[in-house]
Amino acid sequence: MNNLNAIYDLILIELRKLSLNENFYFKPVKPKLSDLELIAINISAEYLSIDSEHQLFRYIANSKLNGMIERSVYNRRKRKLFEPMEKVRKLMVAKFNDIENTYIVDSMPLEICKNARANRSKICKESEYSFPSKGFCASQSSYYYGYKLHAVCSVSGVFQSFDISTASVHDIHFMQDIKYQMSNCTLIGDRGYLQEE
Template sequence: MSIDEFIIAVFCFIDDEMEKFLKGKKLRARGKKPALEDSEVLTMEVVGEFLGHDGDKAIWEYFKRHWLRFFPKIPCRTSFIRQAANLHIVKNLLQEQIAARLGALIDSLHIVDGLPMPVCKFARAHFSQIFKGEATYGYCATKKEHFYGFKGHIMISSIGIVTQATFAPANVDERDVCPELSERIQGLLLGDKGYIRPELKDELKKKGVNLQTPLRDNMKDDRPKAFLKRMLGIRRLVETIIGQLTERFHIEKIRAKDLWHQYSRFWRKILAHTVCIALCIENSQKPLQFERLVH
């Protein structure tokens, strides 16, 4: 579809989902009604993210410059950014609603992984005042490097839909976050060696979640080799999803200066990714072929 058709498709999709989400209720009980409808703001954010405009200012400028005929009531930049940030919880709940409708929660297979979200370059960490008292030092085993900031935690379904996500200070153990992420799922959960902890496996088992990970070199593995090979192949899917979230949506970049705006940015990117999957499915395309949505 063309970019015009894509914007219209995203708006119609978001507007329908908002209608289901609100169920006839008003989002605001008092105060002046914003110039833009919330569905319009969310559409601008999702489309902006898809096109690589991941900053609030960049999204506002893009639509102000090119799409006033679609959004004639675009307010000043400050008002747009404030309205977008005020929708941070809506983005979270809307994404969860879409994921549930697509069957992600009842999927029998999920994969969990994490990614570094540095606040600044490591050499500047000692001098950084951004998120002071909230950001911490951590280590990324995949990249084999230390960083300062937060760590994103992502759980996906078997076709790549984000089932649950969060971010925490970089020094928080991913095994401590895993129970929260897996609260609403059951079945097989695949993780990497970083999730090895007998107590965690037992805790999840009581909730109907079978956590399976590769074992360390000094641990005996009696599982069938065919299963281990299959597990390794399936786990590559989460690497693909994290690759999309970082390369297209820049989820690892910290541009906000407080947790409120960072939370909004984080869920905007997750929502945009989920909406793209939904549109791919609606257009009879493979769920992760985002590049075919606009041509």
């Protein structure tokens, strides 16, 4: 027996307190689940550490949500709801981090292929501004080809923001972007973020 029902209900109550809308875009046929309810399912799955859609729908089959949404419809609607989900995430983060004034910043490599294949790789080369590049990972003392994930997290474990840059962007340059997003707080980072300013 899973506790998806209880978690879903709690999350939906909190989402309704944060959001003004139940639906974020027009649908010609009214679905059984509103957009906000679909977002609540998604957050409930994250909370339960369900990383497989197959596993999620096994949980749904044993809950009150059984028969409310098909897997293909869930996928299609979830993709369309990316921007509203990001807005809801920011509202939740603002509520959780309301009294926080200390944050941790760090980065990690996102390797898309081995260095030997870097020159032949066609991954993510549709637009010139998003081309991957070669970078150095100090913790692994090795070069890699791809991107770098930057994240800012509160000391209580709630992610404030995250961003992806090419691998060649140094952590100091990412700090320039953060200083416009955050103020009156303490940022803790490793040596890569040290600079005079």
